[in-house]
Amino acid sequence: MNQSALSTSICEILGCQFPILQAGMGGVARAQLAASVSKAGAFGCLGMVRESPALIRQEVDRVRTWTDRPFGVNLIPSATQPQLFQSELDECLRLNVPTLVFFWDVVPDAVKKAKDGGCTVVHQVGSAEQAIKAEAAGADIIVAQGVEAGGHVHGMVTSLVLLPQVVDAVSIPVVGSGGFGSGRSLVAALALGAEGIHCGTVFVATEESFAHDIHKQHLVDAGAQDTIHTDAFAINWPPHSAVRVLKSEVTAAIESKPFGHQSESIVRQQIAEEEGRPIYLMSTDSPLKSMTGDLNRLAMYAGQVCGQVNSVSPAETVIQRMMDEAATVIQSLGNKR
Incomplete structure (x- = not known):
């Protein structure tokens, strides 16, 4: 099966080849990881939570040195001192960052400012109620995060339960997060109505990750x-x-x-x-x-x-492995009909 057949609406919106989003993990997701993920055809994201505008500028410039593929920057308004958050957001807009990824509580003013600045907005949520608020605020894509996810977790139910609830609650594309890190899980997310998956843990364990x-x-x-x-x-x-x-x-x-x-x-x-x-x-x-x-x-x-992470690999290898497995799974499902 041709992997291009796995292209979904989020690929068109974000400008990536594969429907795999790398989580914007604070500290861990620096330029080397984000650029490597985007170069490999997925969607890379810088984790710039509570970072200075100077560091944001440095990391954005580094990504652009390594790739001309689209990428995003992750900011978290409710976990950042208001003045710092505004300076972070202003710097992203000044740099013409193509996509901003927000998380935790929906802050409509932040979404509006990003949209007015020409950004695509992805909002990660942990409930259908928050997804509805994010859509109303102007978000373009929802990331629905189940409780099995790593890092900060905003929801209380599993991805298997949450994902179809969010898909039914909003009219914009939804991406599954929490428990996703393989081609099989990508196919499962698509079956649940998602347009792709959002992965963190599997990208922490890559050569390009800034994790120790x-x-x-x-x-x-x-x-x-x-x-x-x-x-x-x-x-x-x-x-x-x-x-x-x-x-x-x-x-x-x-x-x-x-x-x-x-x-x-x-x-x-x-x-x-x-x-x-x-x-x-x-x-x-x-x-x-x-x-x-x-x-x-x-x-x-x-x-x-x-439990599915067995080695530290290049990000490109992780992405290609997921896409190869997804294509194989879809082919095998077709053979069972």
Whole structure:
């Protein structure tokens, strides 16, 4: 089967060849990863949450040095100080970033400003209600994130349940997120009404990812049962913000009470640093190449799909593997008719 037959409406909207979106993971998704994903035919995204306009400019320029393919920038209004967020957004518009990806609560003013600036807007949500709000605000594409996803998780139900609910709730294209990282899961998402998939965990474990090698190796070693859903990593984000991370010696202490943690009650204990910036235990920082210290005790974001990650590979290999598998699955389904 020709892989071009798997092209969907989001490929036309975003300008990519394959209906695979790389999640804009803060810290992890820098220019090398985003550019490599876009060059390989999928859609790359820079994770610029709470970053300075100067870093955004640097990373956007680097992406454009490596590829002329379209890409996006991920920003999170509700997890960013308002003045910083406005400066981030202004810089993206000044740089003519083609697509902005928002997450968490829908902030209509942010969506409107992005649209008025000529951007395509992708909004990641965790419920049908939030999807409806995002569409009403002007979003072009919805990413529906199930609870099995890694990193910050806004929803409470699985992708299998959430995805068709969101597809039925809105009239714009929907992309599945959470548990997707293979060609088989791409076909499953299409069967549920999605126009593509949004992947994070499988791209953390790539050669181009800015994640520290410690994080990548833990992903390779982990099984699907080795994650925990918790709000214990609370420093730096709004209250009651759940994440999914790999289990560790740190999470062992909170497994009996994974929820109900408050940022203000956590004693700031520095366990690492990044170019002079202190990194605290139970913060939302994950281990990056630029960090030193006791990195094994930081939040190692991972979705339940980590059980399918068996090696650290180039991003292009990951994408081609997914597309080859999707084509094979569709062919085999046709043969069973």
